[in-house]
Amino acid sequence: xxxxxLANVSKIYGSVxxxxxxxxxxxxxEWLAIMGPSGSGKTTMMNIIGCxxxxxxxxxxxxxxxxxxxxxxxxxxxxxxxxxxIFQQFHLISYLTAVENVMVAQYYHSMTDEGExxxxxxxxxxxxxxxHLPRQLSGGEQQRVCIARALINYPKLILAxxxxxxxxxxxxxxxxxxxxxxxxxxxxxxxxxxxPEVAEVTDRTVFLEHGRIxxxxxxx
Amino acid sequence: xxxxMLTGAISRQKARALTIALAMALGASLAxxxxxxxxxxxxxxxxxxxxxxxxLTVVPRSASIMGDxxxxxxxxxxxxxxxxxxxxxKLKTIFWAFNIVDxxxxxxxxxxxxxxxxxxxxxxxxxxxxxxFDAPTGEAVETGVIRMKSWWRLEGDWPAEDASQCVVGANLxxxxxxxxxxxxxxxxxxxxxxxxxxxxHSGGDEDDALFAPLAVAQRIAxxxxxxxxxxxxxxxxxxxxxxxxxxxxxxSLSRHEWDTWYCTxxxxxxxxxxxxxVTGARxxxxxxxxxxxxxxxxxxxxxxxxxxxxxLACSALAISNLVTASVMERGAEIGLLEAVGASRFDVSALxxxxxxxxxxxxxxxxxxxxxVFAQIIGRSVFGSPINSNALVPPLVAVLVTAVTIxxxxxxxxxxxxxxxxxxxxx
Ligand SMILES: Nc1ncnc2c1ncn2[C@@H]1O[C@H](COP(=O)(O)OP(=O)(O)OP(=O)(O)O)[C@@H](O)[C@H]1O
Ligand SMILES: [Mg+2]
Numbered sequence: 001x002x003x004x005x006l007a008n009v010s011k012i013y014g015s016v017x018x019x020x021x022x023x024x025x026x027x028x029x030e031w032l033a034i035m036g037p038s039g040s041g042k043t044t045m046m047n048i049i050g051c052x053x054x055x056x057x058x059x060x061x062x063x064x065x066x067x068x069x070x071x072x073x074x075x076x077x078x079x080x081x082x083x084x085x086i087f088q089q090f091h092l093i094s095y096l097t098a099v100e101n102v103m104v105a106q107y108y109h110s111m112t113d114e115g116e117x118x119x120x121x122x123x124x125x126x127x128x129x130x131x132h133l134p135r136q137l138s139g140g141e142q143q144r145v146c147i148a149r150a151l152i153n154y155p156k157l158i159l160a161x162x163x164x165x166x167x168x169x170x171x172x173x174x175x176x177x178x179x180x181x182x183x184x185x186x187x188x189x190x191x192x193x194x195x196p197e198v199a200e201v202t203d204r205t206v207f208l209e210h211g212r213i214x215x216x217x218x219x220x
Numbered sequence: 221x222x223x224x225m226l227t228g229a230i231s232r233q234k235a236r237a238l239t240i241a242l243a244m245a246l247g248a249s250l251a252x253x254x255x256x257x258x259x260x261x262x263x264x265x266x267x268x269x270x271x272x273x274x275x276l277t278v279v280p281r282s283a284s285i286m287g288d289x290x291x292x293x294x295x296x297x298x299x300x301x302x303x304x305x306x307x308x309x310k311l312k313t314i315f316w317a318f319n320i321v322d323x324x325x326x327x328x329x330x331x332x333x334x335x336x337x338x339x340x341x342x343x344x345x346x347x348x349x350x351x352x353f354d355a356p357t358g359e360a361v362e363t364g365v366i367r368m369k370s371w372w373r374l375e376g377d378w379p380a381e382d383a384s385q386c387v388v389g390a391n392l393x394x395x396x397x398x399x400x401x402x403x404x405x406x407x408x409x410x411x412x413x414x415x416x417x418x419x420x421h422s423g424g425d426e427d428d429a430l431f432a433p434l435a436v437a438q439r440i441a442x443x444x445x446x447x448x449x450x451x452x453x454x455x456x457x458x459x460x461x462x463x464x465x466x467x468x469x470x471x472s473l474s475r476h477e478w479d480t481w482y483c484t485x486x487x488x489x490x491x492x493x494x495x496x497x498v499t500g501a502r503x504x505x506x507x508x509x510x511x512x513x514x515x516x517x518x519x520x521x522x523x524x525x526x527x528x529x530x531x532l533a534c535s536a537l538a539i540s541n542l543v544t545a546s547v548m549e550r551g552a553e554i555g556l557l558e559a560v561g562a563s564r565f566d567v568s569a570l571x572x573x574x575x576x577x578x579x580x581x582x583x584x585x586x587x588x589x590x591x592v593f594a595q596i597i598g599r600s601v602f603g604s605p606i607n608s609n610a611l612v613p614p615l616v617a618v619l620v621t622a623v624t625i626x627x628x629x630x631x632x633x634x635x636x637x638x639x640x641x642x643x644x645x646x
Contacts, residue, residue, distance in 0.1 A: 043645070052559060053641040073563055080561025091556040091644065095228035100221075107221040108561040149560065 003028045003157055003188045004049060009058030011044050018044040020211040026190065031183045033199035034192045036208030042192045043161055050159045051079040063156050080109050084150030086160035090142045092134040098145045099130040102152050109153040120148040124178055140171025147178055160191040164198060176201060229574050233546060240542045241582030244620060247535030248583040252590025252616050254528040257597050258521050259609040276491055278450035281502040302446035307498050312355035314493040319455045319485050322363045324348045325447035327437045333430060334405040335396025342392050343429040344406055346437020349378045368453055376400035376418030382435050385417040389427035393419045409442030456487040463488050532623050539627030543575050547631045554635065555643035568632045575628050576621065583620035587613060
């Protein structure tokens, strides 16, 4: 079954068609890359899929639920249960330690469990940095904390908007390896990237241009 | 986790938290001092009103019996005027006799009082303590200071009505070194040894005086059968226009109005009737003075209330500014919380809790500062210390909470209108 199905999804800001008539499906367990020039609507699309924003028109079937017409509280609910978000700018809470940043996601999902949060950090190789504040971590380490945070509630779909955009090659490699492992464990992942090398390791790449899906290429 | 986020967020924004706390501390300190002053001064004036439990004083009119006629040489003193003791029962013969609840004569004399610690000049008042007699109308009357000064605190006993005993005001007693049961000597015209049967605390000027049975004071003063004044407490009907006109000049009323006035228990008609029966008496309502004070107090309290409200409104404005700035600055953090599943309500609760923790801390500091201010105001304006009212801390806590919530509303409105998708882009 498809984890995600977009049908004629548009997002229009006045005269700007940030996303226009997008049709796309993602199968469960699939790893998808989205590429396209700046301003082509990649983040817009990710926000709609991630229940952070609502489309102007069209339907978004997420794990069998149409989320396109839901209210903000309903979207919060779905996002909490089904989505794991990773950002280019990390967005860690600066006054909380690494493990606490992971636990914030647990707190708003259900209840905090420090042991489990530490295990999530261990999965991204950061068990020994659990007590560090974000400013005491390198960019790559911060992004790994974000991944641990995105994974902690077992989301149906992991959305990563340019996760390696602020990282050097070594750290990019580490992050991609983590995604590869998650993919191997059966996670559904959508990753936005400018880097063809990143796109190459995914199952399929969707190209956006001026808000439209220009083409879809299988990497297998 | 919530607590951790709370403390983390507050300690990260120390400077802003401090400013918010300060804004609240200022508001709370003013509110505290105003409330303390307001509540305490209210009590003080109430006490005074009670002290005027007597609402009429009867004093000699200018053309009354001269002290000299009774053999007082007078010396270089002005001719004192007195009322006659044997006319006192007449008060119970007036039209509104039954409205006269209690009354007592006073003979005031300054005497040299000698106690264990020495001799001091002190005011001595001769009064009725517990006088029982049959009025000319046949009514059995029981009256005196014991009934009229019901709020006085007494150690020991009241003097027996005609015994050589007295009660000493607390201040005078400590000056003289007198304890209950001691004997004192009081001397003016004549000297007499009296036993202090009790020591009283009136909370007023009487604490510096000595109260003795009327006959004792008359002997000391050498003024048998004379009284300086009478304190009367009477049940009265509230004043109205008619009563005010009558009080100015009863002769200005029409026949019909005069009848109405005379047959209503206005304080002015009772006073008029007392003057009719007691020779050379002038009866003055006391309550009107207290009422005037009451009106000024109410206005002062209103002003203070207004000031407190304004001040709290300023605090609310300052808090509103600061909390809104904080929310705007933390857009990304708020967007992130929503991205990991916090609802708007969750985020609002966090922001409100942050504000409340900060303002309640500031409010507590302000409360203690306010108590100090209240003392300063009490000393400099009212000349007496201000008691801290137990009602004030909860009241201030409620005010601080209300002000914080009101001040945080704009920030929460802003928060509700923020889109996580947009805040996270920044
Ligand atoms: N809130 C908004 N109001 C108006 N226009 C917007 C808004 N958000 C996005 N846009 C526009 O929509 C278009 C798509 O933006 P989007 O952020 O999705 O691009 P992107 O593909 O993520 O670009 P980048 O690679 O630079 O991140 C852009 O032209 C942008 O200016
Ligand atoms: Mg983007």
